[in-house]
Amino acid sequence: MTNPPARSLPASLRATPMLNRWLGVSGEGHIVLTPGKVEIGQGILTVLVQLCADELDVNPHRVRLQPAGTEHSPNEGVTSGSLSVQDCGMSVRHVAAQTRQVFLAEAARQLGVSVDELSVEDGIICGPGNLSTSYWELAPQIDLARPVDPEVAPKAVESRRLTGRSLPRVDVAGKAFGTRPYIHDIVLPDMLHGRVLRAPRPGAKLAALGEFDCTGTRLVRDGSFVGVICESEAAADAALRRLEAAASWAGGYDMPDAHDLAGWLKRQPAETSLVAERNASDPEPLVSLRRSYFKPYLAHASIAPSCAIAQWSDETLHVISHTQGIFNLRSDLAIVFGTAEEKISVQHAESAGCYGHNGADDVALDAALLARAVPGNPVRVRWSRADELAASPLGAAMTIDVGAQVSAAGDIQYWHHEIWSNGYVARPGRGDTPALLAAFDLAQPFPLYIAQDPPLAGGGGAQRNAVPLYDFPSWRIVKHRLLTMPLRTSSIRALGAFGNIFAIESFLDELATELDQDPLALRLRYLADERARAVLQRVATMADWGKAAIPDGHGRGLAFARYKNSSAYCAVVAEVDVNEEPRARRLWIAVDVGETINPDGVINQIEGGAIQATSWSLKEQVAYDEEGVTSRSWESYPILRFSEVPAVSVEIIDRPELPAVGAGEAAQGPVAAALANAIYNALGVRVRKLPLTRDHIIEAME
Amino acid sequence: MSDTSPQNRARESHMLIVNGQSYAFDDASQANLLDLLRNRLGLMASRFGCGEGLCGACRVLVDGQPMPACDTPLWSIAGRAVTTVEGLGTAAQPHPIQTALIAEQAMQCGYCISGIIVSAAALLQKNADPDEAEVRAALDDNLCRCGAHNRIVRAVMRAAAAIRSANEMP
Numbered sequence: 001m002t003n004p005p006a007r008s009l010p011a012s013l014r015a016t017p018m019l020n021r022w023l024g025v026s027g028e029g030h031i032v033l034t035p036g037k038v039e040i041g042q043g044i045l046t047v048l049v050q051l052c053a054d055e056l057d058v059n060p061h062r063v064r065l066q067p068a069g070t071e072h073s074p075n076e077g078v079t080s081g082s083l084s085v086q087d088c089g090m091s092v093r094h095v096a097a098q099t100r101q102v103f104l105a106e107a108a109r110q111l112g113v114s115v116d117e118l119s120v121e122d123g124i125i126c127g128p129g130n131l132s133t134s135y136w137e138l139a140p141q142i143d144l145a146r147p148v149d150p151e152v153a154p155k156a157v158e159s160r161r162l163t164g165r166s167l168p169r170v171d172v173a174g175k176a177f178g179t180r181p182y183i184h185d186i187v188l189p190d191m192l193h194g195r196v197l198r199a200p201r202p203g204a205k206l207a208a209l210g211e212f213d214c215t216g217t218r219l220v221r222d223g224s225f226v227g228v229i230c231e232s233e234a235a236a237d238a239a240l241r242r243l244e245a246a247a248s249w250a251g252g253y254d255m256p257d258a259h260d261l262a263g264w265l266k267r268q269p270a271e272t273s274l275v276a277e278r279n280a281s282d283p284e285p286l287v288s289l290r291r292s293y294f295k296p297y298l299a300h301a302s303i304a305p306s307c308a309i310a311q312w313s314d315e316t317l318h319v320i321s322h323t324q325g326i327f328n329l330r331s332d333l334a335i336v337f338g339t340a341e342e343k344i345s346v347q348h349a350e351s352a353g354c355y356g357h358n359g360a361d362d363v364a365l366d367a368a369l370l371a372r373a374v375p376g377n378p379v380r381v382r383w384s385r386a387d388e389l390a391a392s393p394l395g396a397a398m399t400i401d402v403g404a405q406v407s408a409a410g411d412i413q414y415w416h417h418e419i420w421s422n423g424y425v426a427r428p429g430r431g432d433t434p435a436l437l438a439a440f441d442l443a444q445p446f447p448l449y450i451a452q453d454p455p456l457a458g459g460g461g462a463q464r465n466a467v468p469l470y471d472f473p474s475w476r477i478v479k480h481r482l483l484t485m486p487l488r489t490s491s492i493r494a495l496g497a498f499g500n501i502f503a504i505e506s507f508l509d510e511l512a513t514e515l516d517q518d519p520l521a522l523r524l525r526y527l528a529d530e531r532a533r534a535v536l537q538r539v540a541t542m543a544d545w546g547k548a549a550i551p552d553g554h555g556r557g558l559a560f561a562r563y564k565n566s567s568a569y570c571a572v573v574a575e576v577d578v579n580e581e582p583r584a585r586r587l588w589i590a591v592d593v594g595e596t597i598n599p600d601g602v603i604n605q606i607e608g609g610a611i612q613a614t615s616w617s618l619k620e621q622v623a624y625d626e627e628g629v630t631s632r633s634w635e636s637y638p639i640l641r642f643s644e645v646p647a648v649s650v651e652i653i654d655r656p657e658l659p660a661v662g663a664g665e666a667a668q669g670p671v672a673a674a675l676a677n678a679i680y681n682a683l684g685v686r687v688r689k690l691p692l693t694r695d696h697i698i699e700a701m702e
Numbered sequence: 703m704s705d706t707s708p709q710n711r712a713r714e715s716h717m718l719i720v721n722g723q724s725y726a727f728d729d730a731s732q733a734n735l736l737d738l739l740r741n742r743l744g745l746m747a748s749r750f751g752c753g754e755g756l757c758g759a760c761r762v763l764v765d766g767q768p769m770p771a772c773d774t775p776l777w778s779i780a781g782r783a784v785t786t787v788e789g790l791g792t793a794a795q796p797h798p799i800q801t802a803l804i805a806e807q808a809m810q811c812g813y814c815i816s817g818i819i820v821s822a823a824a825l826l827q828k829n830a831d832p833d834e835a836e837v838r839a840a841l842d843d844n845l846c847r848c849g850a851h852n853r854i855v856r857a858v859m860r861a862a863a864a865i866r867s868a869n870e871m872p
Binding site for chain 2: 171185232233303304351604610611635640642643645648
């Protein structure tokens with residue numbers, strides 16, 4: 001037997017190769033899946049049910065999902081980067097395929113026939129004549145504690161029955177009836193309620209705690225970490241208000257220059273690195289056009305404030321959390337409490353969409369710190385709206401300069417892209433010190449964890465999608481990662497891809513104007529990749545690009561990217577109305593995610609991502625002054641409302657023979673650039689500063 | 703027959719009707735309606751989102767009008783009838799809006815959806831034939847972060863059509 005080509009297996013399965021860690025077959029007629037990735041509103045659970053049921057030939061309702069937990073789930077790292085389908089989904093497909101093979105081999109042995117003579121219908125295994133058995137009958141006799149066999153091939157494309165179809169989501173009905181619980185709804189015996197007081201200014205220390213009425217309240221303080229525990233939520237909220245009045249704070253980080261954030265980013269101490277270069281010469285070629293683009297800090301702005309439950313008993317800690325990485329959270333908690341990871345268990349429970357690294361992990365440490373004061377009692381902590389908007393990690397602000405050298409004949413010969421930004425990843429479980437907010441406030445504090453960027457091969461952070469997909473003959477991409485971090489930054493949907501694609505695709509539009517070329521034609525000229533060309537051509541057809549009559553005061557723009565240069569292809573045409581505050585009226589989107597497992601799920605993710613990106617692009621920026629973040633409510637951090645949402649049409653170019661990739665982040669960058677390009681088309685004004693507000697249009701005209 | 707004696711009125715003023723059932727509450731209670739629903743009555747479908755009445759996640763019907771439960775003090779709604787999502791429909795007897803939301807797969811994380819169901823139910827109660835702009839206007843105080851807006855609007859239009867055709871039945 002030849003050594004299996006381990007590379008062909010998805011990363012998650014290589015890390016956890018035992019079948020029984022992923023899947024179990026119950027004698028009662030169920031398949032139990034125990035995936036390590038978690039539902040964050042993206043619909044992954046439904047995709048897993050489809051993939052599993054398809055390979056095993058069972059009805060989807062037989063597949064049950066166990067919430068992820070460190071005690072039983074495979075360690076799949078973090079549910080992020082649009083990797084759930086390609087890592088977890090493909091692992092489940094492979095495990096289910098092998099499970100089927102194991103069961104059929106045993107059925108063939110017991111029935112005295114060959115495997116080829118067997119077929120499966122909803123778990124019933126039928127042979128010639130009346131011979132039959134079932135997964136459920138065989139389950140007690142089969143041990144799935146066996147390693148994955150990379151040689152097992154999942155079903156051929158033409159044999160798939162459930163994948164490629166829009167199976168309704170497994171969680172939607174429960175949400176419509178309000179019966180599917182979120183973490184905020186979990187009530188445990190003897191559970192208490194905690195609240196934590198956050199410094200108004202990042203880095204401030206608790207200078208004094210004045211008189212505080214402790215009636216019915218347990219006060220917990222460790223350095224500048226201070227919180228309350230009460231028997232009810234209402235009492236805890238009231239105690240927090242009393243605590244706020246009693247606390248005085250001192251110091252804090254110097255906030256970025258609110259009047260010139262773009263310039264401030266360039267003035268900070270930074271780690272400079274070469275992201276990529278192609279045929280670049282030294283000294284650098286002179287660029288004939290150079291422009292500077294900017295994106296502000298963004299808030300994740302989850303509709304649910306972060307929440308966690310923690311309980312200590314006999315030196316062991318149990319945490320219920322909506323973290324995107326149960327194992328990562330566990331490892332940071334172990335550092336903070338100086339305990340072995342085995343003494344801590346983290347169980348996942350759903351919350352609202354997080355769109356990246358919000359306060360989910362931070363609130364888990366809050367709960368664990370409070371619960372330590374009341375051993376035996378579970379303590380549930382829920383953040384306030386203000387903390388969710390202001391104390392959660394933010395998406396980093398970026399200044400991005402793009403330049404090009406264009407020959408006299410109008411050919412792009414050299415491309416330069418330079419980024420100034422904080423890192424985009426400060427998730428827990430990555431460093432020697434914890435990345436959890438309260439850890440920086442303890443009496444024995446851990447140092448502030450400065451956000452990093454993974455290498456491009458791992459998806460990158462601020463530099464994600466900084467390398468153009470276009471066939472330019474030479475380029476140089478440089479990144480300056482800030483070493484100061486007065487406003488804490490970490491992953492937000494698409495990471496640096498949002499800003500980088502906004503810059504690249506805006507700049508290409510500027511070049512098209514300079515060269516007097518159609519923006520679509522210019523892009524196609526530098527794209528050999530057939531899948532890239534196909535989404536561009538499809539979206540052009542959808543929007544009747546270059547031919548449609550456009551109303552007065554409206555404009556249209558186009559943009560394209562392949563997410564991470566290795567994932568989904570997405571092309572967007574946007575139509576804006578600039579008669580008043582700029583409004584997106586319509587988005588046309590063509591997308592290629594390889595094999596489409598659930599078409600409606602892909603459309604939902606692309607459409608949702610596009611609407612969120614419209615909100616980011618037209619409305620959003622974190623506001624702050626010298627005393628910290630001031631956008632602390634929905635009034636000061638407005639997001640797109642129903643009446644402002646554009647019509648969105650999405651078409652999928654399905655490629656069932658190609659690997660499936662995620663759809664969750666593909667639309668973010670192209671939407672921003674398409675909107676900016678549409679504003680230029682309408683007004684002849686190039687807005688290089690997000691958000692694309694009337695104020696920034698006026699600033700760009702000056 | 704209702705008793706309108708002063709003592710009884712006073713007692714009634716300490717009652718609240720939630721999904722058709724009467725509840726008594728303490729006059730001294732400082733709690734808001736959302737706290738009562740979630741923590742004392744175990745009705746979890748109404749969500750906490752902001753505590754300031756700005757996101758719509760906690761919306762309930764009070765005498766048929768959509769209101770945020772999170773900043774509504776109990777004393778201010780004494781004697782009135784509150785309807786939550788649990789009272790609008792169940793899996794066994796779904797409200798047309800719930801049926802339509804499922805048909806349109808009109809959500810992602812779903813945290814905002816209870817409040818949206820409430821706003822939409824209030825709209826369809828008074829206008830069973832809204833146009834798209836009227837639906838959007840009725841939902842404008844409900845925030846959705848996942849971007850399921852257009853699907854939700856389609857679902858409300860579908861529910862309206864279902865209600866109209868049910869009403870037209872002989």
